Amino acid sequence: MTRGGWLRWGSLAAAALVFAGLYVRHLTLPTPVGFAPARAARAASPAAPVYGAELLPNSTAASVHSATAAEISGGRLRAFWYGGSREGAPDVAIYTSLYSPHDGTWSPERAVMTRELAQRQLRRYVRKLGNPVAGRDRAGRLCLFFVSVSVGGWAGSAINLMVSEDEGETWSPPRRLVASPFFNISTLVKGAPLQFADGATGLPVYHEFLGKFGELLRLDALGRVIQKTRLSWGQSSLQPVIVPRSEAEAVGFMRYAGDPPNRILMIRTGDGGEHWSAPVKTALPNPNAAIASALLADGRVLLAFNNAGENREDLSLALSEDSGDTWRIARRLEGDPGSPGAPVAEYSYPWIVQDGAGEIHVLYTWGRSRIKHVHFNTAWLEKRR
Amino acid sequence: MSASDAFGLFGCGLLGLAAVATLIPLRRLPHRVRYALMLAAALAVFVPFGDLPAAAYLRGVTGDVSVTTLVLAGAACIARITGGTPIGPRDLRALFWLLAPAALFLYPFALGWTQFDPYALGYGSVDFVTALLLVTLAAWRAKLYAVVFIVIAAALAYLAGAYESRNLWDYLIDPLVSVYALVRLLSGLRHRLSGEVTQPAG
Numbered sequence: 001m002t003r004g005g006w007l008r009w010g011s012l013a014a015a016a017l018v019f020a021g022l023y024v025r026h027l028t029l030p031t032p033v034g035f036a037p038a039r040a041a042r043a044a045s046p047a048a049p050v051y052g053a054e055l056l057p058n059s060t061a062a063s064v065h066s067a068t069a070a071e072i073s074g075g076r077l078r079a080f081w082y083g084g085s086r087e088g089a090p091d092v093a094i095y096t097s098l099y100s101p102h103d104g105t106w107s108p109e110r111a112v113m114t115r116e117l118a119q120r121q122l123r124r125y126v127r128k129l130g131n132p133v134a135g136r137d138r139a140g141r142l143c144l145f146f147v148s149v150s151v152g153g154w155a156g157s158a159i160n161l162m163v164s165e166d167e168g169e170t171w172s173p174p175r176r177l178v179a180s181p182f183f184n185i186s187t188l189v190k191g192a193p194l195q196f197a198d199g200a201t202g203l204p205v206y207h208e209f210l211g212k213f214g215e216l217l218r219l220d221a222l223g224r225v226i227q228k229t230r231l232s233w234g235q236s237s238l239q240p241v242i243v244p245r246s247e248a249e250a251v252g253f254m255r256y257a258g259d260p261p262n263r264i265l266m267i268r269t270g271d272g273g274e275h276w277s278a279p280v281k282t283a284l285p286n287p288n289a290a291i292a293s294a295l296l297a298d299g300r301v302l303l304a305f306n307n308a309g310e311n312r313e314d315l316s317l318a319l320s321e322d323s324g325d326t327w328r329i330a331r332r333l334e335g336d337p338g339s340p341g342a343p344v345a346e347y348s349y350p351w352i353v354q355d356g357a358g359e360i361h362v363l364y365t366w367g368r369s370r371i372k373h374v375h376f377n378t379a380w381l382e383k384r385r
Numbered sequence: 386m387s388a389s390d391a392f393g394l395f396g397c398g399l400l401g402l403a404a405v406a407t408l409i410p411l412r413r414l415p416h417r418v419r420y421a422l423m424l425a426a427a428l429a430v431f432v433p434f435g436d437l438p439a440a441a442y443l444r445g446v447t448g449d450v451s452v453t454t455l456v457l458a459g460a461a462c463i464a465r466i467t468g469g470t471p472i473g474p475r476d477l478r479a480l481f482w483l484l485a486p487a488a489l490f491l492y493p494f495a496l497g498w499t500q501f502d503p504y505a506l507g508y509g510s511v512d513f514v515t516a517l518l519l520v521t522l523a524a525w526r527a528k529l530y531a532v533v534f535i536v537i538a539a540a541l542a543y544l545a546g547a548y549e550s551r552n553l554w555d556y557l558i559d560p561l562v563s564v565y566a567l568v569r570l571l572s573g574l575r576h577r578l579s580g581e582v583t584q585p586a587g
Contacts, residue, residue, distance in 0.1 A: 008525075011533045015521050018540040022514045022553075025544060029509040120436050123390045125445030150445035158448075178550035181495050181504050182560055184448040211497025224551050227508045233500045278500075 032218070032227065034247035034272025035202075036138070036195035038295055049380035050359070056081070056097055056371040057109045063087055064095075065348075066190070066290075067363035067371040070134040070142060071355045072167040075101050079363055080112070080132040080144060081371050088153070090115055094132045094146055096168060099373065101359070106373070112171060113162070118148055121173040122160065125150050130157060135193035137201050139221065142168050145177075145189050145203065155209040157188045161223045177225050179205060179217055186210075190290055190349075191241035194250075202273065204231070204252070206238040212257050214240035216273055232279045237265050241293045243301055248272050251324045253293050253303065254279060256286045262309040264291060266324050284318060284327055285309040292350040297358055298378065303327070304350035304362050307335075315347035315364060317381065330381050333362065333374055342367020392547045393449040396458075398430045398440035400450055400561070403458035405430075406465035419466050449548045451559040452539035453484070476531035478573070481566035483520065483532065488563030491554060507554035514553075 001009070058064055061083025069079040077099035084092030093111040100107075119126035130147030137143050142164040147157045160174040179187040186209030194202040201219040206212065214231035231240050236258025244250040250273060254265040263281035284305060289312050292304040300319050307316035307329065314335030318327040334347035350364040359375055366372035405426040411419045430439045450458075460471040472480075495504040506513040517536065524532040539556040542548065548555060 007530055008528070011530050011537070012525055014537050015525065015533055018537050018544065019514065019518050019521070021544045022517075022540055023511065026509045026511050026514055116436065119441075119445070123386065123394060123437070123441055123444070125437060125442045127445075176549050178448075178548075178552065178555060181507075181552070181554050181558070182492055183446070184550075186496075207497055209496060213497040215502075220551075224549070225508075226551055228502070228505050230500050230502050230505075233497050235497075 029226075030198055032272065032274060033197040035244035035250060036197045037247070038244060047377055047379050049377065049383045051374070051376040051380045052104060053372065053374040054104070054106060055366065056106050056363075056373060058083060058095075058370055059109065061085070061093075061095070063089075063368050064371055065365050065368060066131045067349065067365065068132050068134045068192075068351050069099075069353050069361065069363055070136060071353055072098075072142065075355055075357060077101075077353065077355070077361060077373075078134065078142070078168045079106075079371065079373070080134050081363075081365075082129055082132060082146075088128050088130075088149075090128060092129050094129060094144075098168075099361075101355075101357075112144070112168075113146060113174070115148075118160065118174060122148070122176055124176075127151065130154060131188060131190055133189045133192065133203075135201070136195075137163065137193075137219075137221070137223075138195055138199040141165055143193065143201070143223075144168075144171065145193070146174070147188050151185075154188065156185045158184050159187050159189050159203075159205060161219075163223065175223055177203075177217070177219070177223070179215070179225055179228065180207065182209070188239075190239040192292075192294075192351075194242055194244055196273075197247060200226070202242065204240040204242050206240060206254075208238055211235050212238045214238060214252075214254055214267075216240070216242065216276075229273060229276065231267055231276050232265070237279050239290045240267070241291060242273075243293050243295050245295060245323060249323075251301065252276070253282075253291050253324070255288060255290055256281070257288050260309070262286050262288065264303075264305060268324075282324065282327070287311055290349045292352045292362070294352040294354055294360075296354060296360070296378065302330075302352060302360065302381075304333070304352055304364070306348065307332070311345075312348040313345045315350065317362070319381070333364075334366075342369065344368055347372075389449075389547065389549045392542075393444055393549065394431070394438070394440045396450040396455045397444040397447060398427070398438070399455055399458045399462070400447070401430045401440060401443055402426055403461040406462050409465075411465045412468055416466075423462065423466055447559070447561060449550065449555065451562060452542050452556050453480070453535050454559055454562040456535050456538060457562065457565075472531045476529050477569075479524065479527070479529045480532050480535065481570050483524075484558060484563055484566035485570055487558055488560075488567070491558065492560070492563070504552065504554055507552035517553075517557075 064083035067081040094113040095109040097109045098107040132146040159177045162171045162174040186207045191204035203217040206214045218227040237254040239255040242252045252267040264284045264286040265279040289306045303318045306312045307314045315333045317331045319330045344367040353361045361375045543556040
């Protein structure tokens with residue numbers, strides 16, 4: 001056979017082989033399944049109202065923001081947040097602290113990720129760090145997702161994931177999640193991860209480069225993105241939080257960055273996250289600020305949000321008994337007239353965890369200088385003010 | 386260092402080398418000097434100074450480059466050093482005509498224009514693989530073997546999980562090669578139009 005013949009038929013044979021491989025890969029992908037059942041918290045008991053509040057330790061950072069937390073062994077809580085001289089500064093690190101419910105104290109904070117460590121372990125230049133998000137994968141490992149930026153502002157963000165086998169004492173090197181074909185920039189995280197029934201992890205993310213919209217990433221056991229679904233599109237919805245109610249049904253809420261009226265956006269799925277309804281405005285206000293939500297053990301949906309259309313001075317809790325259709329303001333955590341507040345009246349970026357004992361924990365940015373932790377039971381939530 | 390980090394750094398480093406080889410007028414220099422200069426450039430790109438090599442700074446900006454960019458960068462380096470043309474102009478033109486519409490299809494939608502997200506097809510769509518197969522067969526029939534080779538190399542890298550991404554699009558195309566293809570096509574079009582205008586009549 002001539003050289004031209006080898007080239008012609010050899011290239012065809014090679015193409016046939018690799019396309020056979022592509023078809024096998026794509027035809028044998030597992031069929032997506034619905035959400036995993038939520039971990040059962042102890043149902044609410046008719047106990048006396050319980051409420052407590054602490055400021056998390058902060059010995060060095062002038063500015064802190066974006067707290068997240070996960071329950072770990074012994075009913076303890078491990079929190080993460082980012083702090084530094086200012087938001088976006090090169091000295092911003094991601095800190096952690098451990099809460100013991102027995103004595104009600106937080107351990108001194110320590111950095112789990114710095115910009116220098118991130119760029120060394122990710123093997124690429126990193127300019128700044130941003131939002132962390134904690135959760136667990138199906139194997140029970142503690143996962144920490146965090147935002148990093150190499151070029152530009154937050155629109156240049158990408159998400160990284162590191163895992164811990166020992167409840168957050170030590171961590172794997174981070175790996176980069178690839179979620180956009182455009183230089184893999186403009187993907188951020190704020191909402192809690194969730195579980196699918198097949199063991200995959202779901203991660204609600206958002207983009208804010210040319211558009212502001214949400215997506216739900218599906219990660220395999222190695223933390224690689226293996227599928228994604230669009231939650232919204234356009235230029236006005238971001239920071240999705242997803243609350244699965246059953247294997248098929250979930251409700252999601254999103255921060256609104258569009259024209260007034262400023263309202264929290266809501267989305268729904270009835271097929272395990274394969275398809276989502278177009279976002280609709282709820283009756284709850286949203287001053288272009290992050291929200292948090294969780295499904296309580298009694299089936300109600302709890303929402304932490306800034307109850308104002310223009311500022312972040314009021315942080316409240318709302319309850320819904322019909323999966324988000326109607327809401328009742330249950331409590332105001334911050335912003336009561338006359339109550340002592342932070343030097344800067346900004347209470348934002350809430351995070352909700354209900355622990356295995358049924359106690360509800362809310363962490364949030366308190367005046368940009370501290371992270372505040374409030375914890376209570378459902379009896380406190382019900383108690384008339 | 387993981388294999389995906391090594392492959393990612395290699396791709397960005399090769400892109401940096403291609404840029405150096407294009408900026409320096411290597412063809413005017415003796416062969417030995419060309420090799421020495423490229424070796425020095427390779428050391429500058431891949432050897433760490435401080436925490437990171439220069440390739441890692443480029444990687445921070447561009448992310449991992451596609452296999453198409455990698456092949457074109459490698460071809461550019463070879464062309465500048467040896468004076469040969471590893472990829473002929475006919476193959477290049479065809480490649481650009483494939484990349485430009487693919488980019489115009491992919492990026493606006495992937496960046497949130499509508500609810501439709503073509504990027505999601507790259508995680509596991511038989512329709513997407515079939516479309517790529519048809520394009521590859523058409524290229525093979527037209528004897529555009531460089532195009533066929535690039536698709537095969539990209540698919541192999543994807544099947545081997547060479548990059549951090551598990552999305553086939555990321556192995557086929559990236560914004561850099563898309564812009565390059567669009568610029569080359571527009572430039573060719575401009576030349577053709579100006580040639581037609583200045584062409585003497587009759």
